[in-house]
Amino acid sequence: MTDNNEVARLLSWCSERGFWLDPRIRVDVGPSGVSVISRNSAIPVDSILVRIPRQSVLSVKSSPISELIPPNPYGRGAQLSLALAVSVELVCGVASSWFPYLQSLPREIPGMPLFWVGGAHAIHGGPAECLNGTEAWKILFESAENRTSLFNEIDTYYRQVAIPVYSETCPQTIPSLRDFYYSYALVSSRSFLVDSYHGLAMVPIADAFNHAQDNHVHLESDFDVCPECGSLQQCTHDDNEAQERPSPVAADDYYEMVCIRPIPKNSEIFNTYGETLSNAELLVQYGFILDVNDNDRLVWTFDQLAEFSEDYLPERNWKTLGGLESFRELVSGLIPQSWDDTALSQSELVHIDRTHEFCLNGDASVSHGLWLYFVLLLRNSPTESIDEAMNCQLELELHAPSGVDVDAQPPLPDDHPPVPGPQHHHQQTSSPSPYGVIPELAHLLVALCRARLVRIGRLGVETTTEEFGEMLDRLADDDDDPSSRSTRMAISLAMTEKSLLDSCMAAWEGILHA
Ligand SMILES: C[S@@+](CC[C@H](N)C(=O)[O-])C[C@H]1O[C@@H](n2cnc3c(N)ncnc32)[C@H](O)[C@@H]1O
Numbered sequence: 001m002t003d004n005n006e007v008a009r010l011l012s013w014c015s016e017r018g019f020w021l022d023p024r025i026r027v028d029v030g031p032s033g034v035s036v037i038s039r040n041s042a043i044p045v046d047s048i049l050v051r052i053p054r055q056s057v058l059s060v061k062s063s064p065i066s067e068l069i070p071p072n073p074y075g076r077g078a079q080l081s082l083a084l085a086v087s088v089e090l091v092c093g094v095a096s097s098w099f100p101y102l103q104s105l106p107r108e109i110p111g112m113p114l115f116w117v118g119g120a121h122a123i124h125g126g127p128a129e130c131l132n133g134t135e136a137w138k139i140l141f142e143s144a145e146n147r148t149s150l151f152n153e154i155d156t157y158y159r160q161v162a163i164p165v166y167s168e169t170c171p172q173t174i175p176s177l178r179d180f181y182y183s184y185a186l187v188s189s190r191s192f193l194v195d196s197y198h199g200l201a202m203v204p205i206a207d208a209f210n211h212a213q214d215n216h217v218h219l220e221s222d223f224d225v226c227p228e229c230g231s232l233q234q235c236t237h238d239d240n241e242a243q244e245r246p247s248p249v250a251a252d253d254y255y256e257m258v259c260i261r262p263i264p265k266n267s268e269i270f271n272t273y274g275e276t277l278s279n280a281e282l283l284v285q286y287g288f289i290l291d292v293n294d295n296d297r298l299v300w301t302f303d304q305l306a307e308f309s310e311d312y313l314p315e316r317n318w319k320t321l322g323g324l325e326s327f328r329e330l331v332s333g334l335i336p337q338s339w340d341d342t343a344l345s346q347s348e349l350v351h352i353d354r355t356h357e358f359c360l361n362g363d364a365s366v367s368h369g370l371w372l373y374f375v376l377l378l379r380n381s382p383t384e385s386i387d388e389a390m391n392c393q394l395e396l397e398l399h400a401p402s403g404v405d406v407d408a409q410p411p412l413p414d415d416h417p418p419v420p421g422p423q424h425h426h427q428q429t430s431s432p433s434p435y436g437v438i439p440e441l442a443h444l445l446v447a448l449c450r451a452r453l454v455r456i457g458r459l460g461v462e463t464t465t466e467e468f469g470e471m472l473d474r475l476a477d478d479d480d481d482p483s484s485r486s487t488r489m490a491i492s493l494a495m496t497e498k499s500l501l502d503s504c505m506a507a508w509e510g511i512l513h514a
Helices: 004-016 075-095 135-141 150-169 177-190 279-286 302-312 324-334 368-378 386-399 438-456 465-476 482-512
Strands: 025-030 033-038 048-053 191-195 199-202 217-220 254-259 298-300 358-360
Touching (some): 150 177, 177 279, 279 482, 324 368, 368 386, 386 438, 438 482
8 A cells, every 4th residue: 555655755746746735635545545635624615626737647648658559539448558658657667757656556456356357366266256247247247348358358458559569668577467457457446537638647646536426526627628739729730610729727737626515624535436336337447335325226238138038038029029129229219218207207116217228226126218128028019008007007006015115125035936937937817917017027027136146146046134244244354355355345246236136026026916
C-alpha cells in the first residue's frame, strides 16, 4: 500500500507542476489506500477543491511513445492503449516525467479478479470459483464487445501490440504479461475520460478520491477541445464551420474537482466512479464492492432467453412465432415504447426498466422487457392483447393469498425437488386460466431463476443464508489476507444474486397460489 512518504513526494511533484489543492483538504493514507479528507472546516457546494493542469495528465497523447501506440478512442481498446503507455513509463522509472506520481500508486491490486485466475488465486478453489455464473463472471469471461474473455483480450493485445512496442522502446526490460496486467489494472481502476484530445487519462490527485454513490465531488473539464492538438482556442485544425469553441479563460487550462454536495469537516471526500455501477462492475473494474448497492441486478440477453425457451417450452417453436429473428425484432421494438402510463407500472413484481434490459433489479422485481418476452412467447395468437396480460398480472397480484411480498423467503426448502425443468415443464392445462398467460409466465420465471441458481453452482443451490453468514464471518477474521478479502467479496456477490433469485422465485410462486 502507498505510504506517507510516497504521498509527500507526490504532493511536492504536484506543486512543482502547478497543481492547486484547496487548503481545506488533505491527501491521506487510510484503510482503502490513499483518500482525500476535509480538514477542520466544512466545504460548501461549488467550491473548487483541486486544479489539475491539463498538460500533467498521462494519456496516450502525452506519452513520449504516442506515435507507436495505435489509437483507440473508446472502451476496452482505449484502456489497453493507455495501459501500454503506462507500462512504458513504469519501465522508465525515475526517468519518467510521471515518476513521483507513479511511485505513489499501489504496488499491487489484489482485489481485482484479473489477478485471481492462475497462481495463488487458482480458479479451482480460489475466489474466482465463487464468481461462477454471477454477473461478474459474465463481465470477465463473456465480454460484451466480442464475446471473448477479458483475459484473452488483454493477452492478445499484449502479444500483438505491446511486445512489438516494447521491443522498440525498452528491449532490455520488456514488461512481463503480469506487469502488463498491473498497468491495465491501474488504468481500469483510476483513469478518467477527460476531453476529446487526451481521451482516457491518468489524472494525478483526481484519482486519490475513493468512490461512493452519494459523492461530494466530480471532475469538471472542457471536453470540447481540438482533438488534434488539445487547443481550447481556435486553431489551425479548425475548419471554417467548426469554430464554436468558446474563448478560453485561465481556469480552462485545468481540470477541476468541484464540490457538488456539502462536505462536513474532518470527513472523507468521495467521488463517484459511475452512478449506476453494480457491485459486479465495481469488483471487476476497481477491485472492491459496496456493502449495499442498489444498482445490483441480474441480466439475461435475448439469446440466453431464447435458449432457455427452447429447452423449457419446446412446443413453442420459433416457426409458430414467425421465426426467431422476427420475434427478436418484435420484442426489441416494443420494449423501448412508453410503458410508464400502462397498468404494468402499478405491478409489485414488474418494474419499468430504463435500461431496457431483460433483468431482475435490486428489489427482485423483473423488468418490463423480461415480462414482455414471456407474454409474447406464451400468447396464443399475435392478436392477443398485451393490455389484457397487464390486467391479468395486476388481478393475480391482487388475489395472491397474502398480497405480494417480494422480500418473502422462498417457500421451498433446499431439499425440495427442483421447480419444473426442461424435461418436466408444467404443461398448460386444457381449461384456460382466468389470468391468461400469467400463471404460465410465473412458472417460467421461477424456472429461469432456478436455472440461474444452478449456474452459480454450489453457492447458488446448496448454501443457506446461515452458511453464507458463517463463511463471511470466518473470512472477515482474516481480512488482512488479500486472498480472504477477495473470497469474501466473491461470496458476497454470489450471496446477493442468490438472494435476489430466491426472492423473485418466492414472489412468483406466491401468486401461483392465488
Ligand atoms: C481511483 S483509486 C482511489 C484512491 C485509492 N484509494 C488509492 O489508494 O490510490 C480507486 C481504488 O481505490 C479503492 N477504493 C475506492 N473506493 C473505495 C471504496 N468505497 N471502498 C473500498 N475501496 C475503495 C479501490 O482499491 C479502487 O481500485
